[in-house]
Amino acid sequence: MTAIACSVAPAIANPVATVTWHEVGDAGQTLASVQQTSNPNGSSQPLTTIAGNLESGTDADLYMISIYDPAAFSATTVGTTGFGDTQLFLLTLTGQAIYLNDDADSGTFFSTLPGGSPLGPISAGLYILGVANAGYDPVNAFNELLFDIGLFTDVRGPAGNLQPTSLAGFTDNTFGFGAAGDYTITLTGAGASVPEPASLLLVAMAGVGCTLGSRRRKPAGTSADTLAA
Numbered sequence: 001m002t003a004i005a006c007s008v009a010p011a012i013a014n015p016v017a018t019v020t021w022h023e024v025g026d027a028g029q030t031l032a033s034v035q036q037t038s039n040p041n042g043s044s045q046p047l048t049t050i051a052g053n054l055e056s057g058t059d060a061d062l063y064m065i066s067i068y069d070p071a072a073f074s075a076t077t078v079g080t081t082g083f084g085d086t087q088l089f090l091l092t093l094t095g096q097a098i099y100l101n102d103d104a105d106s107g108t109f110f111s112t113l114p115g116g117s118p119l120g121p122i123s124a125g126l127y128i129l130g131v132a133n134a135g136y137d138p139v140n141a142f143n144e145l146l147f148d149i150g151l152f153t154d155v156r157g158p159a160g161n162l163q164p165t166s167l168a169g170f171t172d173n174t175f176g177f178g179a180a181g182d183y184t185i186t187l188t189g190a191g192a193s194v195p196e197p198a199s200l201l202l203v204a205m206a207g208v209g210c211t212l213g214s215r216r217r218k219p220a221g222t223s224a225d226t227l228a229a
């Protein structure tokens with residue numbers, strides 16, 4: 001295992017460090033291959049950024065995070081550089097839809113899961129944060145969309161009358177416009193799914209790791225899935 005994922009950059013004027021989780025290999029797009037995140041600062045400290053890459057128009061990346069302050073939770077790709085037409089969505093740990101956004105407003109293709117939304121998470125706990133191309137949409141076992149349909153700029157909740165309600169895959173509605181590229185997700189109210197440094201050994205054994213201060217990406221040519229959990 002060589003690719004490692006965390007970096008910590010203490011702020012000079014701000015006592016809260018920014019902590020970035022860097023995608024290790026390719027984060028999975030199934031419930032069985034959700035990528036854990038970790039924070040060497042401990043469970044009560046924020047995970048402020050997730051940085052990764054969509055390798056194709058049909059790559060979706062799922063990350064497990066801990067939302068410790070549901071009212072303050074938000075996630076956005078607005079204001080970042082890189083991959084341009086994201087959609088972001090939040091799922092329960094068992095893959096039920098919570099909320100999704102494609103475009104934060106009519107002037108951007110970047111996405112925001114807003115804080116304080118009536119559709120947002122209610123209780124603290126572990127959740128799955130997903131990122132994909134706009135139109136590469138999560139579905140259930142019958143290929144039914146997990147999220148309500150709506151305008152590109154809508155914040156959308158779970159689809160009604162869905163059975164089963166959990167994630168089973170994705171359907172490609174990108175019509176060939178899906179693209180590959182880097183993304184950066186900025187978070188509030190959220191921490192890592194593996195909060196304690198002592199847990200890192202278990203994460204490493206599962207194929208996901210974290211080394212302080214490293215920003216090194218997966219070496220080019222390394223099989224994308226060999227390091228995913």
Ligand SMILES: [Ca+2]
Nearest residue numbers: 026027053061
């Ligand atoms: Ca990826």
Ligand SMILES: [Ca+2]
Nearest residue numbers: 027028060061
């Ligand atoms: Ca992926």
Ligand SMILES: [Ca+2]
Nearest residue numbers: 085086102109
């Ligand atoms: Ca978008």
